[in-house]
Amino acid sequence: MGKPPHTSYHSDPRVDALVDETIGRVADKWTLLVLEALEEAGEQRFSAIGRAVPGISQKMLTQTLRQMEREGLVTRTVHAEVPPRVEYRLTVLGHDLAEAFCGVWHWAERNIETIEAARAAFDARQ
Amino acid sequence: MGKPPHTSYHSDPRVDALVDETIGRVADKWTLLVLEALEEAGEQRFSAIGRAVPGISQKMLTQTLRQMEREGLVTRTVHAEVPPRVEYRLTVLGHDLAEAFCGVWHWAERNIETIEAARAAFDARQ
DNA sequence: CTGTATCCGAATTGATACTG
DNA sequence: CAGTATCAATTCGGATACAG
Numbered sequence: 633m634g635k636p637p638h639t640s641y642h643s644d645p646r647v648d649a650l651v652d653e654t655i656g657r658v659a660d661k662w663t664l665l666v667l668e669a670l671e672e673a674g675e676q677r678f679s680a681i682g683r684a685v686p687g688i689s690q691k692m693l694t695q696t697l698r699q700m701e702r703e704g705l706v707t708r709t710v711h712a713e714v715p716p717r718v719e720y721r722l723t724v725l726g727h728d729l730a731e732a733f734c735g736v737w738h739w740a741e742r743n744i745e746t747i748e749a750a751r752a753a754f755d756a757r758q
Numbered sequence: 759m760g761k762p763p764h765t766s767y768h769s770d771p772r773v774d775a776l777v778d779e780t781i782g783r784v785a786d787k788w789t790l791l792v793l794e795a796l797e798e799a800g801e802q803r804f805s806a807i808g809r810a811v812p813g814i815s816q817k818m819l820t821q822t823l824r825q826m827e828r829e830g831l832v833t834r835t836v837h838a839e840v841p842p843r844v845e846y847r848l849t850v851l852g853h854d855l856a857e858a859f860c861g862v863w864h865w866a867e868r869n870i871e872t873i874e875a876a877r878a879a880f881d882a883r884q
Numbered sequence: 885c886t887g888t889a890t891c892c893g894a895a896t897t898g899a900t901a902c903t904g
Numbered sequence: 905c906a907g908t909a910t911c912a913a914t915t916c917g918g919a920t921a922c923a924g
Binding site for chain 2: 647651652654656658660661664701702703725729731733734735736738739740741743746747748749750751754755
Binding site for chain 2: 885886887888
């Protein structure tokens with residue numbers, strides 16, 4: 633395992649492992665949703681992102697944003713005001729990732745009914 | 759939240775929720791790796807997939823394949839032989855998803871060094 | 885070979901309370 | 905406002921044993 637066949641111009645297993653690891657860190661639910669929120673609305677502050685991602689807890693939002701910052705997907709800007717204002721913005725890297733994920737979104741949107749039907753059929757069979 | 763701006767031809771929040779939920783189920787680590795293994799090598803039996811995804815336990819492989827079958831991503835064919843042979847194959851839906859994820863793989867491959875650098879810089883700063 | 889069932893520790897997550 | 909700290913609950917995942 634390691635890469636789609638049409639993807640690989642190299643075949644260093646260590647690079648494959650890194651790629652898999654990176655995807656593992658980046659492809660979790662909350663990261664995807666935050667990425668989407670930022671892609672959609674541009675630079676935004678902490679609470680606005682929280683509102684844009686219903687269901688996320690404050691803890692998960694903080695944790696996800698820190699992780700994204702660490703991966704280089706977002707920048708974090710603290711404005712020295714009272715009350716504090718912290719703004720998050722996608723980096724070019726983050727924006728590129730959002731675009732890459734677009735394909736997955738399209739897939740989900742296009743196939744939502746097929747998937748629901750498959751699920752219903754499977755459940756009926758069991 | 760709900761969709762990238764360039765994606766949405768509708769804006770039914772219930773559809774958005776469904777899409778997000780679907781992505782949540784489909785974007786987990788093992789599903790991605792199994793998807794990749796099947797995309798790369800075509801129809802394969804249980805144990806071959808296990809070998810193609812190093813690190814996965816039998817339990818997780820079974821569980822992941824069941825879930826993928828439920829979502830309509832793979833078909834499961836049992837051959838009435840002794841010993842039993844069970845083959846898994848991507849559906850069109852599954853294949854399309856694999857293609858959609860290709861973009862993410864490309865992104866990770868292209869940017870692996872940028873990401874590593876970002877991480878190192880972040881860690882040095884803390 | 886391809887599973888299912890069970891146990892158990894580890895890791896995630898949510899809720900709540902508190903702080904600069 | 906934008907977090908941090910903590911605890912409880914759930915979930916995840918590996919190991920093992922067993923079955924068709």
